[in-house]
Amino acid sequence: MAEKRYKKLKTAAELQRLMQWHYTRIRLPRLGRPLAWVTSGAPVEILRAMGVIAVYPENYGALCGARREAVSLCEAAEAQGYSPDLCSYARTSLGSVFQSERAPMGGLPQPDLLIACNNICGTVIKWYEAVAAHYEVPLFILDTPFIHGAFEPHALAYVVAQLEAMIRFVERTTGRRLSMKRLERTVRLANETVQLWSEIRALCKARPSPLNAPDLFVNMAPIVVLRGTEGAVRFYRHLKAEVEMRVKNGIGAIPKEKYRLLWDNIAIWHHLYRFYNYFVDYDACFVVDTYTGGWSQEIPEGQSELMEGIATAYATVFLNQSLEYRSHLMERLIREYDVDGFVMHCNRSCKPYSLGQYAIRRRITEGTGVPGLIIESDMCDARAFAAEAVKTRIQAFMETLAERK
């Protein structure tokens, strides 16, 4: 029944092959190439240009969540004394480190070095410190100051200096040198990936929308994990072609689109299709979200210093910016995608993303007249998901939207 409400993309098999290849490749003999665990907001272009293989514990966490194997790993971390209030990506990752026999694919391959960038949250610092202590490998923390208003020149200079320190750190720990030529090529590839992803998201302005939130969430994996690779570019070209065909032929992601919604925060991985299908039952499609737009920053090329471009792109991700910035962003998306209502996932795991949602919600409704619903859950920890309570809220919200139509 759930499958019927979900229109599978033809590129789904290609996506699966691509991600499977990634998770296989990182386990193959690497011929001396070092392997780094990196946060989702780390400047991976630099690592790729230096021949460092990057793996993403956050993506691995999402994968465990979607396979409903995250809770047992969270429990393994909790048994070591980590609080259940800690981010479930961190707990899933630490659990897979402590008890790899419980972990899907036996966990991630052991890292040679760690790169954590705090542009997404402060949890990554302590999480990566714990991983560094466990494996006894070096850790670099790339510090991007929080942007309250504008991204000031002194902040830019600071982040550039951080990037230079990171390059020195990688050179020192791996013995590899950064070639600017290779970096330029990687940045070009990354920008191409980002551009394609932005274009795919923009295609959802069509009525009916060719994609629903679960499509965006499933298809975001390469933009995070394989950004700056040929494989990702190829995949997104194919995905874009398919989505364009859907738009051209008036094919929507759901059987009947009556309501257009915006999603805020990370997906509820353990109930991905089931959860969004509650909305499909009311003919509601999530045509846009804030999360998968987090990887749509191109690195300015050509005119300015490349390092300044990288610093700007990574320091200005929306999670590193003020509530004001975030509410403006959402208001803009509501107008551009012609949205009837928005749903905010108050994600127990993700404090920086979830704090302030009540203020943002009030502000958006005042500014646009569009109502919003807040759902409490967690991205990976299914124990924080109360199906009946969630359904009741969705029903009440959809009834209020119906009264407005």
Place this chain on the structure above:
Amino acid sequence: MTKPCFLGVDIGSLTVKAVLLDAGQRLLTRGVVPAGYGGQEAAEALVARLLRECGLTPDEIAYTVVTGYGRVRFATADEEVSEISCHARGAFHLCPAVRTVIDIGGQDSKAMRLDAQGRVVDFAMNDKCAAGTGRFLEVMAAALDVPIEQFGALALQSEHPVAISSTCTVFAESEAISHIARGVAKQDVAAGLHQAIASRVLGLAARVGLEAEVMLTGGVALNVGVVAALSRQSNQRITVPADPQTVGALGAALYAWHKGRR
């Protein structure tokens, strides 16, 4: 069908409520019974009894709307509507000046803000915690060995309420017990507990904005201590309808009337 009637059923966690309306939206009868296991059997028995009292047969029910947590289990309903919509509808019908409805039921509390047409503009519900609910009061009344019906009145006798700092039902219970053990008067502990629930509920209501006129519905509205604490802490007059427990069922019956009139 000689005299069609319209049925609203509200199957909650602790009680089942039903309201029957006639073709002119006039109240025929209403009732409240404990939900028992699952609520479905209790609901069916209640409806049968109400029909009997009015001399009606099940065939004469033109339309049935069911709401509440047990709504999916009531087989003979024509439609299910959320508690939010039903409480708002019922409250607005009783008093069109109402702009904020606070409903405190057995397991959840919710706040709704209405516009001048009675439509729900915004709502908030408690999440994953029973601290601001009827169950909290039941647990505390039992801990203090006071019948639940007299719990609110006892709180009103207090002149020096103690502060209950814990918002968790289980921890607040141990806190109350330790106050009693230290010799604090029962009414002072009771008053502290009522203040705690009021502050919890007002925190929820603040999310939607507490606009006058405020109506309190649900079983907890029968508790004078909670009403007084809410009124004092919010500086608002709190309206309590005649039969606050059946407001959701009334809203459901009004939806039924609207849908099944023809």
